[in-house]
Amino acid sequence: MHIEREFRGEGPGGRQVLSYYVYEAPVRLWHWVNALAIVVLAVTGYFIGKPLPSMGGEASDHYVMGTIRFAHFAAAYVFVFGFIGRIYWAFVGNHHARQLFILPFWDKAWWGEVFFELRWYLFLEPKPKKYIGHNPLAQLSMFFAFTLGATFLIVTGLALYGEGAQAGHWTHTLFTSWVIPLFGQSQDVHTWHRLAMWAFVVFVMIHVYAAIREDIMSRQSLISTMVSGHRMFKD
Amino acid sequence: MTETFYDVLRRQGISRRSFMKFCSLTATSLGLAPAFAPKIAHALENKPRTPVIWLHGLECTCCSESFIRSAHPLAKDVVLSMLSLDYDDTLMAAAGHQAEAILDEIKKKYKGNYILAVEGNPPLNEDGMFCFQGGKPFVEKLKYMAADCKAIIAWGSCASWGCVQAAKPNPTRATPVHKVITDKPVIKVPGCPPIAEVMTGVVTYMLTFERLPELDRQGRPKMFYGQRIHDKCYRRPHFDAGQFVEGWDDEAARRGYCLYKMGCKGPTTYNACSTTRWNGGVSFPIQSGHGCIGCSEDGFWDKGSFYDRITDIKQFGIESNADKVGMAVAGGVGAAIAAHAAVTALSRAKVKQGNASQEQKQGE
Numbered sequence: 001m002h003i004e005r006e007f008r009g010e011g012p013g014g015r016q017v018l019s020y021y022v023y024e025a026p027v028r029l030w031h032w033v034n035a036l037a038i039v040v041l042a043v044t045g046y047f048i049g050k051p052l053p054s055m056g057g058e059a060s061d062h063y064v065m066g067t068i069r070f071a072h073f074a075a076a077y078v079f080v081f082g083f084i085g086r087i088y089w090a091f092v093g094n095h096h097a098r099q100l101f102i103l104p105f106w107d108k109a110w111w112g113e114v115f116f117e118l119r120w121y122l123f124l125e126p127k128p129k130k131y132i133g134h135n136p137l138a139q140l141s142m143f144f145a146f147t148l149g150a151t152f153l154i155v156t157g158l159a160l161y162g163e164g165a166q167a168g169h170w171t172h173t174l175f176t177s178w179v180i181p182l183f184g185q186s187q188d189v190h191t192w193h194r195l196a197m198w199a200f201v202v203f204v205m206i207h208v209y210a211a212i213r214e215d216i217m218s219r220q221s222l223i224s225t226m227v228s229g230h231r232m233f234k235d
Numbered sequence: 236m237t238e239t240f241y242d243v244l245r246r247q248g249i250s251r252r253s254f255m256k257f258c259s260l261t262a263t264s265l266g267l268a269p270a271f272a273p274k275i276a277h278a279l280e281n282k283p284r285t286p287v288i289w290l291h292g293l294e295c296t297c298c299s300e301s302f303i304r305s306a307h308p309l310a311k312d313v314v315l316s317m318l319s320l321d322y323d324d325t326l327m328a329a330a331g332h333q334a335e336a337i338l339d340e341i342k343k344k345y346k347g348n349y350i351l352a353v354e355g356n357p358p359l360n361e362d363g364m365f366c367f368q369g370g371k372p373f374v375e376k377l378k379y380m381a382a383d384c385k386a387i388i389a390w391g392s393c394a395s396w397g398c399v400q401a402a403k404p405n406p407t408r409a410t411p412v413h414k415v416i417t418d419k420p421v422i423k424v425p426g427c428p429p430i431a432e433v434m435t436g437v438v439t440y441m442l443t444f445e446r447l448p449e450l451d452r453q454g455r456p457k458m459f460y461g462q463r464i465h466d467k468c469y470r471r472p473h474f475d476a477g478q479f480v481e482g483w484d485d486e487a488a489r490r491g492y493c494l495y496k497m498g499c500k501g502p503t504t505y506n507a508c509s510t511t512r513w514n515g516g517v518s519f520p521i522q523s524g525h526g527c528i529g530c531s532e533d534g535f536w537d538k539g540s541f542y543d544r545i546t547d548i549k550q551f552g553i554e555s556n557a558d559k560v561g562m563a564v565a566g567g568v569g570a571a572i573a574a575h576a577a578v579t580a581l582s583r584a585k586v587k588q589g590n591a592s593q594e595q596k597q598g599e
Contacts, residue, residue, distance in 0.1 A: 049545050050558065051496060054479040054487050064477025121575075123582060163502075167461055181452045185532040186463075186503035191548060191557050198561025202568045209572045213579060 019232040020132050022096050022225060030086050031226055037079040038204065044072035045197050049190075073161060080154050096133040103143050110136055128218045132231055138210065145203035149196060155179060156193040160186070240279040240442065254279075261439050264432060264511075265448075266458050278443040285442050286341050286349040288380060289323035292373045293366050293400045293409050294355025298391040299325055301428035304514065305435045324368070335369050338376075342383050350441060351384035353377065355393045356400070357415055358407035365407040374415065381416045386447055388422045388437060389413065392530060395423035395455075402536035403549075413454065420447055423454040425506075427530035432511050433459045453533075455505065464501035464527050467509040470494070488524060498542035499526030506531040 023031075047068050055062045090098045104110040117137035119125045129135070134142060155175060162169055162176030163186060183189045215222040221232040244254055255276060262271040291299075303326075322337045329337065341349055358365035363372030381387060389412045392398035400409040413421040424437055437456055440448045448456040465471065473479070473493040480488040480497050495502070501509070504527050508519040520527055528541040539546030545556045 051477060051479055054481055054492065054496075055477045059472040059476040059478060062476035062478065066475040066477075068477075123578060163463060164466070166466065167457070177452055184534060185529075185538075186505075187500065187529065187532065187535075187538050187546060190503060191546060194545065194557035195548075195561065198557065198565060201561065201565050205565065205568055205572060209576070213576065217579065217583065 017232055017234075019230045021229055022094075022132060022231045023229045024089075024093055024097065025229065026085070026089050027093065027097055028226055028229055030082055030089070033078065034082050034086075037075045037082065038200065040071055040075035041079060042197055042201055042204075044068050044075065045194070048072060049194055076157055076161070079150070080158070083150055083154065099134050099139050100142055100147050103140065113137075114140055128214075130219050130233055135214075141203070141206070145199065145206075149200055149203065153193065153196050153200065156189050156196065159189055160193060238284055239281060240284050241281075243284060244279075261436065261443075264436050265440055275439075275443050282443075282445070285385070285445070286345050287352055287438065287442075288338065288341055288349055288384070289326075289352045289354065290373075290377060290380065291324055291368075292353060292355030292357050292377065292393070293407070294391065294393050296325060296354070297428040298354045298393075298434070299323075301426075301431045302390075302434050303431075305431035338380060342380060346383045348385055349383075350386055350388060350438075351380055351419075352388040352390055352438075353394045353412050354390040356397060356409050356411050358400070358409045359415075360406070360408040365409075377412070377415065381419055384419060386420045386422060386441065387412060387416060388424060388441075389454075390424055390434065391429055392425045392427045392535070395425035396533040396535075398427060399536050402534075421454055422447060422450060422456060425455065425460075425531040425533075427535075429531070430459075430507055430511050430513060433507055459507045459511075460505045460531070462505065462507075462510075464504045464506055464509045464521070468501055468521060469509065470521060491524070494521060494524075494526040496544060497526050498540060498544055498546075500529030500532070500535070500541070501527040504529040504532050 048065075051065060051068075055064055087101070090101050113129075113136040116125065116129065117135050120128050121137070133139075156179060158171045159175040159179035162171035162173075163180070165171050167173075180186055180189060183192065211222050211226075214220075215224075219234050221230070221234075225231045241254070255272070258276040258279070259269070259272040261275055262269065265271075289299075322334070322341065324334060327334060327337075355366075357363060357372075357374035357377050359374060363374040366373040368376055389395045393400065393409075394412045397405070397409055397411050400407060401411070413423070422437065422441075424434060426433070433456075436459065437448060440456075448458060451457050451460060465474075468474075470491060470493045473491070474495055478487065478490075478492040480492050480494050482488065483497070493499070499521065501521060508527070509521065512519045512522070526541070529535045529538070532538075537549075539548070539556070543556065545558050547554065547556050548560070
């Protein structure tokens with residue numbers, strides 16, 4: 001594998017520690033901003049479908065639903081333009097930045113690694129392997145759950161937003177005008193958008209668990225890599 | 236010379252004053268500038284009348300019932316008196332062979348120039364035997380009359396989407412008009428029934444301007460179906476404030492709060508109810524305290540309960556919705572993660588113990 005930069009240093013106990021620069025600053029920044037946006041989107045989205053208990057008094061005294069929807073739409077814009085920026089970085093960034101978008105689908109050896117990782121997670125392999133970028137199983141799940149999932153959520157989400165923004169707004173022209181007829185009507189788009197939200201919640205759960213577990217169990221750094229950008233090998 | 240609309244109206248005993256009032260109202264309801272009222276009047280006075288043939292397939296006649304209640308008395312008179320002259324088997328006086336002969340006559344005399352209004356839809360199973368008229372399956376009558384028409388108006392959700400007779404499992408294979416007639420422009424005027432003023436508005440627009448109203452991608456006139464009920468709902472401030480009815484007899488219901496939590500389909504329904512309202516602008520469902528059921532949307536019978544916001548999805552069982560499915564999956568995955576973590580911790584402890592005992596042995 002091509003390695004751009006390699007660092008060597010002293011680890012605890014005088015051991016040699018190898019580290020590689022994997023995630024460039026824009027990727028790391030995007031990761032954490034995106035993570036925050038997803039949390040806001042999921043929570044506010046849940047309450048848009050199932051609103052909080054009713055407020056009393058005058059309508060003009062409150063703006064609860066309006067605020068929740070505003071937070072959802074604001075976070076959605078961050079998510080959408082973050083995603084676009086991330087796609088741009090796949091072109092100009094290092095080769096690790098492309099892992100989210102391109103699967104080595106026809107590479108037999110890569111599929112072998114996927115199955116190795118599956119076996120590792122099923123406790124059938126005693127020792128994990130080392131990967132500089134994403135491990136193949138992570139890359140696979142990230143591509144299907146995140147890249148395709150986010151695309152689906154963005155397209156349906158902008159179509160629903162365009163319904164409120166109405167004809168003439170760019171979201172209506174670019175998305176609502178064809179997404180709603182494609183699904184048949186608006187109610188189905190709402191249902192699918194919500195199902196996709198749940199799929200995303202499941203992805204986040206697995207993603208966080210796997211990251212923490214691998215950080216402890218595997219032979220490389222995981223969480224600190226997404227902060228510093230450096231992948232360190234422990235042995 | 237063939238008579239004009241105005242001739243027909245005068246013959247029906249409608250005064251010129253009422254006629255002018257109708258022209259102004261129509262201009263307004265079509266969203267046109269006041270200058271268009273005299274243009275509409277001019278067109279109605281001078282253009283030869285375009286006949287409208289009104290066919291009835293599998294339907295409940297609620298579209299006709301709505302249509303004859305068009306609020307402005309003249310709007311009803313204008314179109315209805317003209318329609319009754321041609322063909323509408325529910326409303327016209329003629330019957331039997333006499334009535335059916337009108338179809339042939341119009342088809343010949345106004346070839347390519349009459350408007351075909353279809354209420355209901357043709358069932359296609361068993362060669363269309365589930366709807367039989369004048370000794371023929373309705374689907375044949377529809378195809379026969381559609382062959383020489385100028386355009387088709389699909390009245391109501393039946394003709395536009397299929398509606399209740401096309402709801403799952405659709406035993407008669409009731410099929411919306413646009414899927415049977417594919418070579419003619421079809422204007423969908425969905426609703427169960429559509430609003431009377433919307434129906435007369437669409438007909439008047441086509442008769443006066445001799446062109447189709449601007450349609451959206453699903454074939455509905457933009458002027459009436461361009462916005463959702465929610466966008467123009469008078470209870471919208473309660474929605475934004477987060478004030479919801481939580482039960483049919485609670486204080487919030489009495490105060491007229493938003494019906495979103497009661498499953499109102501206003502946010503997903505494109506129609507003019509919250510603007511035009513019903514029965515001469517008296518009211519509409521939400522105003523009378525019941526949520527919108529989304530009757531003008533495709534397949535609204537198959538989208539779960541009228542009283543749920545997160546509607547049921549049949550693929551996962553009858554009583555299941557996105558939240559139930561999502562929470563079940565998330566719960567399952569959560570449990571799996573916990574179990575996986577436990578096994579990981581155990582096997583790690585074992586390995587560590589092994590290492591420790593090895594180190595101990597080496598130490599010895």
